Amino acid sequence: MKILVAVKRVIDYNVQVRVKEDGTGVVTDNVKMSSNPPDDNAIEEAVKIKEAGKATEIIAITVGEEKSQETVRKALAVGADRGILIKTEGTVEPLAVAKALQKIVDKEKPDLVFMGKQAIDDDCNQTGQMLSALLNWPQATFASKIEIKDKILKVTREIDEGLETIEVNLPAIVTCDLRLNEPRYASLPNIMKAKKKPIEIFTAADLGIDITPRVQQIKVEEPPKRKAGIKVASVAELVSKLKNEAKVI
Amino acid sequence: MSVLLIAEHNNKEVKPFTLNAITAASQMDGDVHVLLIGNNCGDVAKALSEMSAVKKVLHAEAAHYENYLAENFAPLVVKVSENYSHIVSSANTFGKNLMPRIAAHLDISQVSDITKVISPDTFIRPIYAGNAFATVKSTDTKKCITIRPTSFEPCETSGGSAPIEKIEATEEFTLSKFIKREEVKSDRPELGTARIVISGGRGMQNGENFKLIADIADKLNAAIGASRAAVDAGYISNEHQVGQTGKVVVPDLYIAVGISGAIQHLAGMKESKIIVAINKDGEAPIFSVADYGLEADLFEALPQFLEELNKLNSIQK
Numbered sequence: 001m002k003i004l005v006a007v008k009r010v011i012d013y014n015v016q017v018r019v020k021e022d023g024t025g026v027v028t029d030n031v032k033m034s035s036n037p038p039d040d041n042a043i044e045e046a047v048k049i050k051e052a053g054k055a056t057e058i059i060a061i062t063v064g065e066e067k068s069q070e071t072v073r074k075a076l077a078v079g080a081d082r083g084i085l086i087k088t089e090g091t092v093e094p095l096a097v098a099k100a101l102q103k104i105v106d107k108e109k110p111d112l113v114f115m116g117k118q119a120i121d122d123d124c125n126q127t128g129q130m131l132s133a134l135l136n137w138p139q140a141t142f143a144s145k146i147e148i149k150d151k152i153l154k155v156t157r158e159i160d161e162g163l164e165t166i167e168v169n170l171p172a173i174v175t176c177d178l179r180l181n182e183p184r185y186a187s188l189p190n191i192m193k194a195k196k197k198p199i200e201i202f203t204a205a206d207l208g209i210d211i212t213p214r215v216q217q218i219k220v221e222e223p224p225k226r227k228a229g230i231k232v233a234s235v236a237e238l239v240s241k242l243k244n245e246a247k248v249i
Numbered sequence: 250m251s252v253l254l255i256a257e258h259n260n261k262e263v264k265p266f267t268l269n270a271i272t273a274a275s276q277m278d279g280d281v282h283v284l285l286i287g288n289n290c291g292d293v294a295k296a297l298s299e300m301s302a303v304k305k306v307l308h309a310e311a312a313h314y315e316n317y318l319a320e321n322f323a324p325l326v327v328k329v330s331e332n333y334s335h336i337v338s339s340a341n342t343f344g345k346n347l348m349p350r351i352a353a354h355l356d357i358s359q360v361s362d363i364t365k366v367i368s369p370d371t372f373i374r375p376i377y378a379g380n381a382f383a384t385v386k387s388t389d390t391k392k393c394i395t396i397r398p399t400s401f402e403p404c405e406t407s408g409g410s411a412p413i414e415k416i417e418a419t420e421e422f423t424l425s426k427f428i429k430r431e432e433v434k435s436d437r438p439e440l441g442t443a444r445i446v447i448s449g450g451r452g453m454q455n456g457e458n459f460k461l462i463a464d465i466a467d468k469l470n471a472a473i474g475a476s477r478a479a480v481d482a483g484y485i486s487n488e489h490q491v492g493q494t495g496k497v498v499v500p501d502l503y504i505a506v507g508i509s510g511a512i513q514h515l516a517g518m519k520e521s522k523i524i525v526a527i528n529k530d531g532e533a534p535i536f537s538v539a540d541y542g543l544e545a546d547l548f549e550a551l552p553q554f555l556e557e558l559n560k561l562n563s564i565q566k
Contacts, residue, residue, distance in 0.1 A: 016512065017377040026381050038494070094349065095358045120493065120513075122376055124361045129319065129349035138320060138425040141346045144487070154428070158487045159342040160441070160496065165428040166318070172424075178494060179481060214358035218371070218384040226519065229540040231531075235553040238525065238543050239561070246523045246540065248445070248502040249469060249564055 001055045001170075003046040004108060005080060006101055006115035006127070007039040007062050009071040013120055023219040035071045038116025040078075040183035041176040045146060046114050047079035048181065054148055055112075057081050061104060063088055063097045069199055076194035077186035083199035088211060094122075096204075096211035098130035103207040105135060110171065112153070117142050117175040128175035138168035144179040250334030251280035251304070255326060256297060257343045260290040260315065263297060265442050266339040268403035273396040274337040275302045275404070276366040282307060283411075284329060286322050288315035294413050301408035311418035316430070317343065320422035323350040328419060330355060330391065334369065340395035341441070341496075352393035359393040360385060364400035378493040378516035398441065399499040399520070433486055440472040440489065444565075445502045448474030448491055448518070449484070452507020452528065452547055456484040461551040462506060468558045470566050474498065474518075476508045492517035507547045510535025527551075 011017060011026070012034040018027045049055045060075035061084040062068045072083035086100045105113065118125035132139035140146075144163070145156035157164045158177050186194070204211045232238045242249045252274040257264040267283075274281045282305040283297045294308045307329060313321050326347075330336055336351060338344035340362040352359040364382070365373040371386045372394065440446065447469070449462045459473070466473050474491040475484065491498055493516040503521035508514060510526070510533055518524070519538050526539035529546050536542040543550060558564065 011377070013513065017380040019381045026377060093358045095353060095356070098353055118494065120378065123378065123493070124359070125345045126349035126352070126359055126361060129346065130353035130359075132320075133323065133350040133353035138422075139346075139350065140425075141319075142342060157342075159430075160488060161430065161432040162486065162488045163431040165430075167426045167428055169424040178477070179487065214387065214389050215360060216386045216388060218386055220376070220381050220383050223375070223379055223382055223519075226524075226538050226540075229524070229536075229538075229542060231536070231542045231544060235543065235545070235550050235557055238541055239554065239557040241541055242502065242523070242525070243561060246502070248523050249558070249561070 001112065002057045002059070002108065002110040003049065003055050003112045003114060004059050004061060004105065004110040005042050005046050005075060006113065007043065007060055007071050007075055008036040008116070008119045009033050009062065009064055009068040010036045010119055010121040013037055019220050019222045023221060025217070025220050033070070035074050036116050036119045038118065038176050038178050041178060041180045042114035042116055043075045043078050043080060044181045044183040045176060049148065050079065059084060059108060059110070061086070061101065063092055063100050065089060072199055073194050074186065076197045077191045078184060082197055085199055085201045086207070087201055087203050091213050091217070092211055093213050093215060094124050094126035095130055095214070096209070097127050098134055099209045100204065100207055100211070101131050102134045103209060112170060113173045115175055117177055128173050132173040138172040140166060140168050140172060141175045142177050143174050144177045146174065146180070250278065251282050251332065252278045252335040252337055253330060253333040254281055254283045255336065255338040255344070255347065256283050256285045256293070257339060258285065258287060258290060258293045260287045261292060263293055265403065265439065266341055266398035268406065269398040269401040270337055270339040270396050271300060271302050271404040273363070273366060273401040274335065277335045277337070277369050277394070280304050282333070284326060285309070286314045286325055288312055296406070298411040298413050299407055299409050300404055302404045303409055303411045305411050306413045307416050308413050309416045309418050313421040314418065316427035318422065318425055318427055319347040319350045320425045322347055323354055324419040326351045327354045329416060333391065335392045335394060337394050337396060339398045341398060344395045348393055348395050355391060355393065357389045357391055357393045358387070359395070360387055361395050362397050363394055364397045378512055379519065380512065397497060399497055433488060437466060438470060438472045440474055440496055440498060443472035443498070443500055445469045445471035446474045446491070446498050446500045447471045447504040447506065448476065448508060449479055449506050450476035450508030451478040451482065453479060453484055459485055464555050465551065465558065468555060469564060476514045505535050505539070506551065508535055509533045510538065
């Protein structure tokens with residue numbers, strides 16, 4: 001079995017994101033970048049499956065600028081066997097990413113595609129579902145548990161009401177929740193080894209797809225600031241404020 | 250052109266966020282048609298037809314529509330989408346799972362989780378866990394939109410008499426199969442729509458201590474929330490998680506107990522009207538968004554809080 005794992009390079013989850021003064025976007029210069037957190041879960045799950053002897057090859061893929069190779073390298077250091085970069089400039093919308101992934105799926109013919117359930121930068125939560133549609137494959141989104149039974153995958157999904165279990169035939173797309181597993185750290189020797197693993201580079205033109213954005217970003221603004229609150233000295237004062245000042249209880 | 254709103258329901262009742270989505274849809278175009286896909290869901294069709302903002306109900310029934318698999322729903326939506334300018338649903342796990350599948354089939358770049366309709370093609374949506382708001386304009390002829398339910402008022406559930414048009418079901422997608430759903434039944438209000446939410450974080454230390462939260466929730470008729478840390482640690486189940494990858498809540502009162510206030514948690518609650526933080530670490534970031542902060546050990550503060558509430562003559566419901 002071959003597994004394709006899609007990863008994305010995003011602003012690190014610990015960074016307090018700031019909006020650019022001219023309203024054209026958020027500040028990315030000199031800001032720490034990392035892999036999208038649920039994509040780490042996606043890689044981890046693929047590696048676990050391979051370690052269990054159920055997969056033979058893991059390919060890590062990303063769509064983005066040249067530097068996005070760092071994110072692929074990280075996946076290679078954790079256990080992916082080879083990498084693919086679809087090199088792009090500027091904003092690439094989830095639909096375009098899905099089209100790029102579709103081309104690679106057609107070429108590589110994986111049995112499973114894993115990725116994070118959403119990217120923490122644009123918070124779109126679209127790519128996996130879109131790829132499933134383009135391929136007309138089953139989709140198992142927001143997965144917090146996976147069991148492979150021959151050619152069937154049993155997936156527990158986190159939904160608003162609680163948990164849902166579905167079974168999907170392979171090949172299938174799985175989008176991963178943060179609770180799917182505990183991503184490992186790459187060891188230093190594995191980081192060194194990862195530097196020798198191959199990364200193939202394609203452009204959108206190579207794949208014959210149009211990735212022109214369809215949604216124009218008109219402006220980006222700061223959220224409204226909350227006015228500063230107060231500290232109360234006791235529980236009695238808190239309850240009194242809630243009752244008589246805020247009038248919410 | 251009209252708006253096609255995909256109803257979320259459980260074959261018996263309309264789910265509450267559908268009402269918020271209808272309001273959002275009606276701001277894109279006044280002619281809102283609701284697509285109801287289900288199994289033996291005639292009561293839902295009737296309820297939808299009585300909503301004043303709804304101009305028509307399209308009703309499709311089949312056994313394979315029972316459990317809302319996106320693989321079964323999407324082809325039907327695509328089939329009926331031709332005469333519509335917008336396809337809309339709520340940005341909860343139902344809409345998040347379904348809408349991108351529809352959008353990709355139609356070759357549309359979806360706009361997710363909008364908080365405001367500026368015009369039929371221009372919307373505001375949060376990005377970076379709500380640390381920025383983007384105004385975006387869709388250039389696709391047809392739009393696929395998911396809306397943030399808490400940013401729109403629920404629509405009226407009466408005053409309408411829309412016609413119900415039966416439509417033919419599409420074929421079953423046989424490669425995906427629903428097995429089971431484990432819903433946690435609770436007498437408390439739903440987290441997404443509760444007037445008061447009280448949430449616990451890692452500071453609760455274990456699941457049993459959530460009893461302290463539950464006692465206050467019962468007293469205030471509040472929903473119980475949690476930080477991701479508390480859910481990851483197994484103190485409480487996933488449907489309670491508030492934050493960037495959990496639920497977004499906008500209650501009148503949000504009480505954060507033993508929650509430090511990571512960016513990802515703030516994303517799910519900082520629009521609340523009044524925020525209370527109870528934390529023993531006076532430097533915790535949660536205090537930066539709190540209207541009322543109490544620097545205290547929660548194991549002392551929570552029993553006192555309940556005691557003080559018991560002293561009140563009346564509590565708003």
